[in-house]
Every structure is written in structure tokens, then in C-alpha cells.
Amino acid sequence: MEQKEFSCPFQRAFGPEMCGMHRRLHEMMAAPGQRMMPVIRGAGIPVDIRDLEDEVAVVADLPGVASGDVAVRLTGPRTLRITVRQREEEREGYAVRERLSGEMTRVVNLPAEVTDEGAAAALRNGVLAVRLRKVLEEQGVEIPIREG
Helix, strand or coil: CCCCCCCCCCHHHHCHHHHHHHHHHHHHHHCCCCCCCHHHHHCCCCEEEEECCCEEEEEEECCCCCHHHEEEEEEECCEEEEEEECCCCCCCCCCCCCCCCCEEEEEEECCCCEEEEEEEEEEECCEEEEEEEECCCCCCCCCCCCCC
């Protein structure tokens, strides 16, 4: 098999040491049959998080993903986990492969405590929208105090 020449975009600015690290990273990510760590793979799910008055809204870009391939789970009062499971595509025949496939997980740290009551998630045109109600800071019923 012919070895392709590796070009380093960092040579001019950072020198040969950076090129060595870049080459090793490129080889690790492009090795046939190898998978990147799930944490790195989860970075492929970009999210926007909005802290609204009474809820937290999370929007994630999931182009080409069907709703049956997505799982959204509230794993704690301030933690949301988005998992995408896509069919692994063939690895042969690619000159360049940058699009991710397989399983990706993104853990989102929320800006406020939320509850699963009234939680809603929808996937439309490759955009996942999750809405979670905030936990009210003052809960319960106030008990009046009588004289005497």
C-alpha cells in the first residue's frame, strides 16, 4: 500500500515538534478499526444551552440522525446526557473520513437544577430541542404561625 505524504499546517508557525504531535494524533484518529475515545467523540455534538426564567433549554445539532437513534436522559439535577447510536458504515474506500458514526455521548452540565416533570424533547430537521423545568427554589407550603 502506498504511503501518502503527510502535510503539517503547523510547521511554519510552531516548528517540527508540533508537526510530530499532529502526525501522531492524525495517525491515531485515522487508524483502521480503531475508535476514538467516547469523550472525544461526544465533542462532535454541539449544543446551545439557554437559562430561561423557569426552564433550561438545550439545543443540539444532530444532522442526519433519526429520532429512534437518540436517547436523552436526565442523570442528575444538573446533568443531561444525549446519546446517539448510528449504524457503523464501512471503513473501506474512504480517502478522508471526518463525519462521525457509531455511538456518541455528550454530557451537558446544566446552569440550574431541573426536574423531569414536564420535560420535553423533539427532533426536527436534525435539531434536537430539550426543555426542562427548573426546580423552584422555594418549595412546599408555608404554615401560618398562631399567637399563643
